[in-house]
Each structure stands twice: as structure tokens, then as C-alpha cells.
Amino acid sequence: xxxxxxxxxxxxxxxxxxxxxxxxxxxxxxxxxxxxxxxxxxxxxxxxxxxxxxxxxxxxxxxxxxxxxxxxxxxxxxxxxxxxxxxxxxxxxxxxxxxxxxxxxxxxxx
Amino acid sequence: xxxxxxxxxxxxxxxxxxxxxxxxxxxxxxxxxxxxxxxxxxxxxxxxxxxxxxxxxxxxxxxxxxxxxxxxxxxxxxxxxxxxxxxxxxxxxxxxxxxxxxxxxxxxxxxxxx
Numbered sequence: 001x002x003x004x005x006x007x008x009x010x011x012x013x014x015x016x017x018x019x020x021x022x023x024x025x026x027x028x029x030x031x032x033x034x035x036x037x038x039x040x041x042x043x044x045x046x047x048x049x050x051x052x053x054x055x056x057x058x059x060x061x062x063x064x065x066x067x068x069x070x071x072x073x074x075x076x077x078x079x080x081x082x083x084x085x086x087x088x089x090x091x092x093x094x095x096x097x098x099x100x101x102x103x104x105x106x107x108x109x110x
Numbered sequence: 111x112x113x114x115x116x117x118x119x120x121x122x123x124x125x126x127x128x129x130x131x132x133x134x135x136x137x138x139x140x141x142x143x144x145x146x147x148x149x150x151x152x153x154x155x156x157x158x159x160x161x162x163x164x165x166x167x168x169x170x171x172x173x174x175x176x177x178x179x180x181x182x183x184x185x186x187x188x189x190x191x192x193x194x195x196x197x198x199x200x201x202x203x204x205x206x207x208x209x210x211x212x213x214x215x216x217x218x219x220x221x222x223x224x
Contacts, residue, residue: 034212043116043216044201088153092212094205099145099212101155 006102019078023091116215133202
């Protein structure tokens with residue numbers, strides 16, 4: 001069966017520090033992968049999606065970047081975090097018609 | 111461009127009341143998929159239903175039912191006899207045929223009190 005792993009579950013980082021969130025998928029190949037952010041009390045904002053290794057589409061220009069070094073690995077990064085980067089980050093993978101989500105990472109930038 | 115609108119930001123009901131969550135979507139695709147997800151306080155997204163654009167039959171699953179109407183581009187979700195455990199944020203989402211885009215509405219926060 002397909003599973004998706006996302007870590008860490010919670011993270012507290014100082015302003016200006018780097019960020020690396022990792023997401024891996026098992027049980028499928030060549031999935032579409034997504035990073036979403038949910039700010040406090042707000043909806044899910046699509047940040048990046050990838051349809052293959054090295055292929056990244058950015059939906060919203062911001063302080064973040066994404067990479068897909070392997071077929072089932074999707075990484076969200078930042079060189080210098082801002083206070084506004086705080087939020088709940090969700091990784092997802094999608095087959096032809098259904099999406100599956102990780103447990104999420106709650107990031108607090110202080 | 112694709113868009114999903116959930117006009118109701120917050121809804122509060124008392125247990126056993128019926129409640130309908132609205133979802134209106136926009137797309138130029140003829141083939142697309144609509145979803146509903148539940149997000150309990152723990153934060154994870156729980157899949158509830160998927161409907162493709164060619165299937166307009168309403169669906170019922172226990173206390174949950176969904177009404178898909180292409181004529182009004184709506185995919186509404188009704189909870190019958192609501193319970194406290196139904197309290198969560200509910201998201202409606204739209205995917206194109208290729209599956210490259212999965213766009214969510216802003217969510218509706220449902221609070222069910224006893």
C-alpha cells in the first residue's frame with residue numbers, strides 16, 4: 001500500500017535560520033508530489049508541485065524553494081526563514097485521481 | 111484557471127442538526143475531479159469522497175451525503191444529525207484530468223456543540 005512520510009512533526013526555528021522539510025513516498029512510482037502551507041486559521045495554499053525528478057512548479061513566489069532529488073522524495077527548503085513562514089506544511093502525493101497527505105509539519109518561526 | 115470557493119468560513123450548529131457545507135468550483139476542463147477532505151484538530155487531512163465530472167449521481171455514506179450539480183458548478187456536502195466529533199475544518203478541492211493541479215478552497219470550520 002502507498003504511504004507518505006513527512007518529518008519533523010513540529011519545528012521551532014529562529015528568524016534567519018535555514019529550513020529543510022523532507023517528504024518521502026512508498027508504494028508508488030513517479031507520483032505527482034505537492035507542498036501545501038496552511039497559515040493559522042486559513043486555507044491550504046499550494047506552494048510547489050512536481051511531476052517528476054528535477055521538475056518543480058512554483059505556484060506562489062516566496063521565500064521557499066523545493067527540490068525533488070529522487071522519484072519519491074520531495075524537499076521544501078529556505079535559506080533564511082521569515083516570521084511569515086510560520087504555518088502548517090503538508091506534503092501530498094497524487095496518483096491519477098486521488099491525493100494522499102502526510103501528517104504535516106507545524107513550523108513556528110520565532 | 112481553476113478555483114474553488116467555500117463561502118462559509120465558519121458554521122456553528124447544535125448536535126443532531128443537519129448542516130450543509132457549500133462548494134462552488136470553476137474550471138475550463140471537461141474532465142475533472144472533486145474532493146472533500148476533513149481536517150480534525152490533529153491537523154492531518156482525511157479523505158472523504160472523490161467525484162469525477164461525469165458522475166452526477168448523489169452519494170450517501172452513513173450520515174454524510176454529497177450533491178454534485180454541474181449546472182451550478184457546485185459540490186455540496188451535507189451532514190445529517192451532526193455530532194460533536196464532526197467538528198473540524200472541511201475542505202473542498204478540485205483536480206484537473208492530468209492530476210497536476212490539486213486546488214483547495216479556503217475551508218469551512220464546523221463547530222458542533224452538545
